[in-house]
Amino acid sequence: MATVTVNDTPIRYEDSGGDGPVILFSHDFLMDHTIFDVPIAALTDFVSGL
Numbered sequence: 001m002a003t004v005t006v007n008d009t010p011i012r013y014e015d016s017g018g019d020g021p022v023i024l025f026s027h028d029f030l031m032d033h034t035i036f037d038v039p040i041a042a043l044t045d046f047v048s049g050l
Contacts, residue, residue, distance in 0.1 A: 001013065001014050001033070002014070002015070012033070014033060015048070016040055016044065016048060017048060018044065018045075018047060018048035019048070020045075020046050020047040020048055021047050021048070022047065022048045023043070023047050023048070025039070025040070
């Protein structure tokens with residue numbers, strides 16, 4: 001998983017690719033990126049998840 005640092009805080013991200021509009025998924029402190037596996041899989045043909 002890629003990482004970008006903002007204000008000395010590392011932020012991990014995953015780009016699902018695709019040519020459609022981008023949707024940014026963000027979770028709270030007690031969750032992780034796997035919470036978005038189902039919606040990203042369902043929307044793969046229509047949007048790019050980031």
